[in-house]
Amino acid sequence: MRIAVIGADGQLGTDLVRTLDKDDVISLFFPEFDVTEPLKMRTALEGLKPEVVINTAAFHRVDECEDDTEASFRVNAIAVRDLARLARELDFVLVHFSTDYVFDGRKRSPYTEDDPPNPLNVYAVSKLAGEFFVRSLLDRYFLIRTCGLFGEASSREKGYNFVDRMIALNREGKIVRVVDDQWVTPTASAELAERISDLIRTEHYGLFHLTCEGECTWFRFAQEIFALMGKKARLEPVDSKSFGAKARRPLYSVLENKRAKEIGLKDFSAWDKALDVYLREKGILPQ
Ligand SMILES: NC(=O)c1ccc[n+]([C@@H]2O[C@H](COP(=O)([O-])OP(=O)(O)OC[C@H]3O[C@@H](n4cnc5c(N)ncnc54)[C@H](OP(=O)(O)O)[C@@H]3O)[C@@H](O)[C@H]2O)c1
Numbered sequence: 001m002r003i004a005v006i007g008a009d010g011q012l013g014t015d016l017v018r019t020l021d022k023d024d025v026i027s028l029f030f031p032e033f034d035v036t037e038p039l040k041m042r043t044a045l046e047g048l049k050p051e052v053v054i055n056t057a058a059f060h061r062v063d064e065c066e067d068d069t070e071a072s073f074r075v076n077a078i079a080v081r082d083l084a085r086l087a088r089e090l091d092f093v094l095v096h097f098s099t100d101y102v103f104d105g106r107k108r109s110p111y112t113e114d115d116p117p118n119p120l121n122v123y124a125v126s127k128l129a130g131e132f133f134v135r136s137l138l139d140r141y142f143l144i145r146t147c148g149l150f151g152e153a154s155s156r157e158k159g160y161n162f163v164d165r166m167i168a169l170n171r172e173g174k175i176v177r178v179v180d181d182q183w184v185t186p187t188a189s190a191e192l193a194e195r196i197s198d199l200i201r202t203e204h205y206g207l208f209h210l211t212c213e214g215e216c217t218w219f220r221f222a223q224e225i226f227a228l229m230g231k232k233a234r235l236e237p238v239d240s241k242s243f244g245a246k247a248r249r250p251l252y253s254v255l256e257n258k259r260a261k262e263i264g265l266k267d268f269s270a271w272d273k274a275l276d277v278y279l280r281e282k283g284i285l286p287q
Pocket of ligand 1: 006009011033036060075099146154
């Protein structure tokens with residue numbers, strides 16, 4: 001299968017390119033390939049003739065999005081509209097990623113694809129707008145909501161992922177304040193890439209929630225990192241209010257992989273098992 005990966009050196013992009021090694025993969029890198037430049041994007045994709053385009057590009061520094069609504073919408077919504085238009089015109093299947101943050105967290109039990117979104121911050125509003133463009137313009141698409149990614153390449157946009165960040169801060173010997181009232185599901189981008197590889201070979205188009213299994217707060221996640229490493233860490237649990245981040249975040253954004261289970265996609269690991277694998281593959285724990 002001829003597959004173009006946008007953001008091929010990002011956290012998820014890196015794992016996708018690695019996982020799709022038996023396919024004819026075209027890696028697209030920013031800034032040479034910029035989703036906010038529709039004309040250049042059109043020329044490039046017209047020439048490359050992919051059957052599938054996987055878009056991992058995002059503006060997802062959530063607190064910065066509050067101040068830069070335009071940049072947030074440019075990458076997370078308008079560019080996605082342009083890609084969806086191209087998908088229709090050039091006849092490729094679009095795979096696009098969205099976020100657990102489209103929900104407001106009031107449900108307090110795992111969100112399925114059938115639950116209505118109600119975003120609380122600019123980032124999430126822009127991602128939801130991107131979702132609507134994909135859903136309104138296309139029939140053949142895979143729209144994936146995921147949560148709390150950690151992968152070997154770390155998030156390019158943020159400069160780190162949560163696991164690496166916790167380890168680095170602990171190394172500095174500081175007391176690390178971690179939010180203990182936001183429930184999420186940390187998800188290994190390596191596993192997500194494997195599920196995407198399976199999913200794109202089906203015709204089960206549409207919206208999917210794809211995350212690891214289980215749930216925890218960010219504080220509990222941090223505790224598990226150091227428990228697995230057998231290291232003492234000076235972690236301080238704090239609530240969202242005292243943490244004082246600029247953007248409001250849902251207190252509960254755990255997703256249920258309902259559709260994935262219905263179509264028989266391979267189950268994800270529990271998040272703590274996936275974390276163990278990640279630490280071993282990264283060389284932080286012995287193999
Ligand atoms: N990370 C998470 O915890 C998380 C949670 C839920 C959903 N998601 C979603 O999952 C997707 C992948 O996340 P990730 O963690 O893999 O992100 P990432 O590591 O930041 O990767 C994004 C990639 O896109 C590239 N990019 C940025 N702006 C671009 C543009 N205008 N045109 C083309 N490429 C551009 C980046 O290049 P440069 O690095 O050179 O800028 C990078 O290679 C995103 O849609 C994100 O919203 C992520």
